[in-house]
Amino acid sequence: MQALSERLSDLDAHVRGAIRVVAFYDTLMRRRVDLPALARSSAGLAVCVVGIRLHGTGSVTRTGPDGREAPGEPRTPSSTAPITLDEEEIGTVWLERPGPPNPLDEVLLDRLAIAAAAVVERYGPARTTMADPALVELAISAGSDEAARARALRLLGFPAGLPVHVVAVDSTLRLDEIGTLICPARPVKAAPLADVGVVLATAVEPTRFPDGVRAGIGSDGSTDRSWQQARTALRFTTARRPVVAFRDLGALALLAQVPEDVVRANADVAALTRVAGSPENLETLDAYCATGSLRRAAERLHLHHSSVARRLDQIGKTLGFALTEPAGLLRAHLALTSWRLLTGPGRPPTG
Missing domain, CATH: 3.30.450 (Beta-Lactamase)
Incomplete structure (x- = not known):
């Protein structure tokens, strides 16, 4: 010099x-x-x-x-x-x-x-959020043994014994921005994997996800199991419910285990596909299933209850059963959820 x-x-x-x-x-x-x-x-x-x-x-x-x-x-x-x-x-x-x-x-x-x-x-460890995708994949893979996953977590900066949640993210926003929002106290790491973003965090604040993000949150514990839970929870997200924690799904999570060909062959799901051809009818059915009440659905949709009643009557004719009966509401809810599992984000790769 x-x-x-x-x-x-x-x-x-x-x-x-x-x-x-x-x-x-x-x-x-x-x-x-x-x-x-x-x-x-x-x-x-x-x-x-x-x-x-x-x-x-x-x-x-x-x-x-x-x-x-x-x-x-x-x-x-x-x-x-x-x-x-x-x-x-x-x-x-x-x-x-x-x-x-x-x-x-x-x-x-x-x-x-x-x-x-x-x-x-x-x-450090370096206080960056983005991490090597290969290391993140090793930390959450069911194909890795427990020792390999633990070592990957240590290399990512997570102290031994610290609980880690895995979050599956579907968004066009930067993963580092999402990671620092939902886990501001750190440590948190993120990486894109094939078809979905992955965030590993010691704590997750569901209310801090920004608009436009869909996310499934796995429970803490084994990161490979948390990853599978996060992928499953992501499949249950909707525009009205963009963030879903696996623990909140309960028995509904069982629907994700039904083979796709069995779901597609179901008559109620096939009929729901025809309903989904009309965004207006799909939104009405979604509001009705979410609230379980014609009047509350009307409030959510900002429509008169008589208008919602007419729509539900038409949807019921397409589905082949009355939505106003308790059994009909349950069938419609299951059909709608199953249809979304076929079409929504977070589906496991095929082939």
Whole structure:
């Protein structure tokens, strides 16, 4: 680096300053400093308060140019930069410089962010959410033995003995965003597998799933069993019930074990397929099965109860039985659920 500096000595002061900043952080990284030491050194170089925040832990380090913790409330940053690890933003670094930014602040923050990511990775486990799909698959596979699954979980950053839920996700949103929302306290890891997203989390808050996500939640315990439960629960999700925990399914989970050819051959399911050709009728049947009441279904659909009654009468003629009878409501509910298991997300791969 010294030789390079000499060769570029004829360049302007900004370039020479940038090279010195790069050399400064190269030296810090070779010394394997931790985050507090990195913040102290950076504050001394910048001659202003330096801040480092990690999203995963919520920890914030603010250090003044004297090497001590900065007093008072954080000021509005004069400049910021994201800390990125494995293509995921895991934190932020910033400067609290009074007055206008220094011409070298951008270079300094860029190198500080790189150094902070290296420190987090070194002293981890890394607080990223996205994980190696092969390692996640090993952790949830029924084909792996218990020892292999335990080792995979340790490599993913889950301490031994800590309960882990597996969540099956169907969404176009980023899995790391979903993971950090449903398990903000960490640890949580995620990876896409073939046809579905997988999130492993020590705790899951079902109400924190964002709109547009369908998710099945497995129970804690053996991760291979939790994965199978999560896949099953995902199949029971609907637009009205986008998040389903396996433990809440009870005996309904047995329907997922019925072979598809048997389900398709059932007369009620075949008739339900004809009903599903009309989105209006399908929505009406869904509301009626969910509430068990004509009037409550009408309230949910924002329709007059007489309009819903006419629709249910027509649907009953298509299905071949009266929906207003208790047995008819049960048959319709089972047929609707079975039909969704054939058409919804999370179906096991075939072939």
